[in-house]
Amino acid sequence: MNATVARLxxxxxxxxxxxxxxxxxxxxxxxxxxxxxxxxxxxxxxxTLLGGFALATLVPLLGLIAGTGSIGPEIDxxxxxxxxxxxxxxxxxxxxxxLVAVAVVTVFGALPTLVAGVVLxxxxxALALGYALAAAVAGAAYCALFVLLAVLxxxxxxxxxxxxxxxxTVVGQFVPGAQALSVQQWSLALAGPVLxxxxxxxxxxxxxxxxxxxxxxxxxxxxxxxxAGRRLRTIRLTSDL
Amino acid sequence: xxxxELAQVSRWFGNVVAVNDVTMTIGPGVTGLLGPNGAGKxxxxxxxxxxxxxxxxxxxxxxxxxxxxxxxYRRIGLVPEREAMYDGVSGWDFVLANARLHQLPDPEAAAxxxxxxxxxxxxxxxxxxxxxxxxxxRVKMATALVHDPPVLLLDEPFNGMDPRQRLQLxxxxxxxxxxxxxxxxSSHILEEVEVLASSIQVVVAGRHAASGSFHAIxxxxxxxxxxxxxRSGDDRALAAAVMAQGSVxxxxxxxxxxxxxxARDGTTALRVQATDRSGFVRALPRLASDHGIRLYEVTPxxxxxxxxxxxxxxx
Amino acid sequence: MRVSAPSERLAVPAPSGQRDAIHDIGYRxxxxxxxxxxxxxxxxxxxxxxxxxxxxxxxxxxxxxxxLLAAMCLPAVIVSIVASVxxxxxxxxxxxxxxxxxxxxxxxxxxxxxxxSVSRDLRFRVVSLYFSRPMQRVDYVQAKFAGLALAVLxxxxxxxxxxxxxxxxxxxxxxxxxxxxxxxxxxxxxLSLVLAGVGLVLAAAxxxxxxxxxxxxxxxxxxxGVQAAVLGISLERGADTAAGWSGLLQPFxxxxxxxxxxxxxxxLPPGPPGTAGALVFAAVALxxxxxxxxxxxxxxRKVSVS
Numbered sequence: 001m002n003a004t005v006a007r008l009x010x011x012x013x014x015x016x017x018x019x020x021x022x023x024x025x026x027x028x029x030x031x032x033x034x035x036x037x038x039x040x041x042x043x044x045x046x047x048t049l050l051g052g053f054a055l056a057t058l059v060p061l062l063g064l065i066a067g068t069g070s071i072g073p074e075i076d077x078x079x080x081x082x083x084x085x086x087x088x089x090x091x092x093x094x095x096x097x098x099l100v101a102v103a104v105v106t107v108f109g110a111l112p113t114l115v116a117g118v119v120l121x122x123x124x125x126a127l128a129l130g131y132a133l134a135a136a137v138a139g140a141a142y143c144a145l146f147v148l149l150a151v152l153x154x155x156x157x158x159x160x161x162x163x164x165x166x167x168x169t170v171v172g173q174f175v176p177g178a179q180a181l182s183v184q185q186w187s188l189a190l191a192g193p194v195l196x197x198x199x200x201x202x203x204x205x206x207x208x209x210x211x212x213x214x215x216x217x218x219x220x221x222x223x224x225x226x227x228a229g230r231r232l233r234t235i236r237l238t239s240d241l
Numbered sequence: 242x243x244x245x246e247l248a249q250v251s252r253w254f255g256n257v258v259a260v261n262d263v264t265m266t267i268g269p270g271v272t273g274l275l276g277p278n279g280a281g282k283x284x285x286x287x288x289x290x291x292x293x294x295x296x297x298x299x300x301x302x303x304x305x306x307x308x309x310x311x312x313x314y315r316r317i318g319l320v321p322e323r324e325a326m327y328d329g330v331s332g333w334d335f336v337l338a339n340a341r342l343h344q345l346p347d348p349e350a351a352a353x354x355x356x357x358x359x360x361x362x363x364x365x366x367x368x369x370x371x372x373x374x375x376x377x378x379r380v381k382m383a384t385a386l387v388h389d390p391p392v393l394l395l396d397e398p399f400n401g402m403d404p405r406q407r408l409q410l411x412x413x414x415x416x417x418x419x420x421x422x423x424x425x426x427s428s429h430i431l432e433e434v435e436v437l438a439s440s441i442q443v444v445v446a447g448r449h450a451a452s453g454s455f456h457a458i459x460x461x462x463x464x465x466x467x468x469x470x471x472r473s474g475d476d477r478a479l480a481a482a483v484m485a486q487g488s489v490x491x492x493x494x495x496x497x498x499x500x501x502x503x504a505r506d507g508t509t510a511l512r513v514q515a516t517d518r519s520g521f522v523r524a525l526p527r528l529a530s531d532h533g534i535r536l537y538e539v540t541p542x543x544x545x546x547x548x549x550x551x552x553x554x555x556x
Numbered sequence: 557m558r559v560s561a562p563s564e565r566l567a568v569p570a571p572s573g574q575r576d577a578i579h580d581i582g583y584r585x586x587x588x589x590x591x592x593x594x595x596x597x598x599x600x601x602x603x604x605x606x607x608x609x610x611x612x613x614x615x616x617x618x619x620x621x622x623x624l625l626a627a628m629c630l631p632a633v634i635v636s637i638v639a640s641v642x643x644x645x646x647x648x649x650x651x652x653x654x655x656x657x658x659x660x661x662x663x664x665x666x667x668x669x670x671x672x673s674v675s676r677d678l679r680f681r682v683v684s685l686y687f688s689r690p691m692q693r694v695d696y697v698q699a700k701f702a703g704l705a706l707a708v709l710x711x712x713x714x715x716x717x718x719x720x721x722x723x724x725x726x727x728x729x730x731x732x733x734x735x736x737x738x739x740x741x742x743x744x745x746x747l748s749l750v751l752a753g754v755g756l757v758l759a760a761a762x763x764x765x766x767x768x769x770x771x772x773x774x775x776x777x778x779x780x781g782v783q784a785a786v787l788g789i790s791l792e793r794g795a796d797t798a799a800g801w802s803g804l805l806q807p808f809x810x811x812x813x814x815x816x817x818x819x820x821x822x823x824l825p826p827g828p829p830g831t832a833g834a835l836v837f838a839a840v841a842l843x844x845x846x847x848x849x850x851x852x853x854x855x856x857r858k859v860s861v862s
Binding site: 002003004005007008011012015016077078079081082083084085086087088089090233234236237 | 292311313314315317321323325326327330338339341342343
Binding site for chain 1: 620627660661663664667668761762764765766767769770771773774777778781782784785786788789792793
């Protein structure tokens, strides 16, 4: 963790048009929650919004924008060289950038999910806490994956998108086995105990068991971070565009 | 005083050999890395800066390997070719951030000093996006100088600069070299290297073609025999007249296959080897006009930088 | 035989009395007819449409669009085979429903190809080269818009035509299939214009391709999420009219609703409330296309050419 790297990363993430996109997503969620509440929402609707929108759409997109945005543009335009030509370990650079991205996703994703949950259910209960927890861990795992993708390829956004949308939602719908390889399902499994009986009654179940989910989440996040650090150590800076 | 050493360094990308068995030592003073486009200059600088692993051989700075050794950047300042910096920061912020990344004890003082050296103090509060090309180059220099490194690597620093900016940079680099720093810059323009570098390293097609003092190498280049291809209205008569000149050592009449040997219609050509280039160049038009021979074409056969270096390699 | 003027490369002292001159060293200039604005525009249009599939570009730019197109067409092939094997009297899902079912693929195609079409021109300031030709800024916008719309239309229409082939192989009467297909194609034309417009407006806002991709995806996915939520809430509250109007919120339901004017059922229920509703849907769709066009023209009016 390096404070200067963190500050530079946060500044480029939160400046300009990227910030507009990052803010727009939670705002939409909160507006929907308030409108639904005003019209009289029940728990089923809360599950639809929190699970179907916040966890399935908002968090992967935020992870994609923050994860790839924390390092991808720098690699693209070559300005990463100012970080690489310093007496800093490359792992420190990757970990710092990842932590900034995770912080951004937590603030713009998990926190709004918690607030939306409270608004929708009217209490700081199992649904709000459970989905906020799932959003936080899923966001962190997505960030780790997408930071790795951004270090590996210039087409990180496109590939990440295909994974987050096509694989996790479309393929998951038709091929049940694909759900076992889904960050979303793992995080739901992790949040299972928090969601508790309320979740079970509303039919919120994960495709994998709780401990399996936790293990897979940890394994993926750690492996992705490790590989990204290794890869940054040997990254080739091309002078061409 | 620091010394960069490359020992039998090769680097290949798939089937392409970018740097081929290069051994060189870069010591204090300003060194120019000269070579035509695509000769492997950037690859060499990337190897020296620790951004590329050598496929074979070693790159060391004062005996320490450069590759995968982040601590080496305490002693290297790098000025990249590309212009991109962090968006939306001022020159001051950017240089200060670089000082902090170096974990200097007093980053503010270091940043102030570096900006002062490149004479950017006045414009330091402006955003880097508003800078001209020359100002960007100077801020990049400031980030490379902020930790006062003994070694400075610059990749094509003069590209796209106007003459005034060029002059400023030349001055700056010269001062750095005189202060005992090891300064290496790459260029494909002979004149740039000439005004600045006390010693040069020449690379051609990935190979180390020449090294040493600029003037000695320049001498070797100009004293070598020069080749010209000449086409005229009467090649044979011209050949006789040219051969009578002291500036010429050999003349060959090149006759295309199948053409009549007596052809006087321009299908033949003369290959002239001149020992005294300027003498020959002055004499040729006079000879042609004296003998009433029309010159169709006079081409130096080997004037390109590449062939100059190829000649050096062959010796 | 080559006879040329004495080469400039050797400094030949000019004989006295001869005036300074620029020698003709063989550069030829073009005196033939020039094709002008429309031809430039047509060329750019075609290049943009082909470029969306990586045609005429480097190999790796073909990967994503070709994979997406394959994924889009594969179910059509399967449906066709199944239909002919079991001898179905009707396709299990009609032409319009097909594209709405695979909407995610369409969205990903637009999100990846719209920025590919415009963001590099902005980032590397290539637009100034275009505008130094007889081409006007408006021409550029029209060509890019039409080019991308054409590419999206091909993306939508290809599986529909495959389905038709499958239906004919399963010996379903052409007479029954054609009206359905025609309606679906008409809907696809409108949908491709809407999607291309939205995609280009967002993509042209930033010179960074990755950010453009993320922006388009975000907007399209969030809109459909919002629409689904509003629909859900309305249905729960028993507000059927509001449920119908919710279709206005995202492109797919919008165009699907407008297409009911052509006499088909809405494939994305509940569809607009009544014929008047469908007319409103159609008007909104066209207004959206026009608005995107105007926004693009305004955007490119501001692009500096320096």
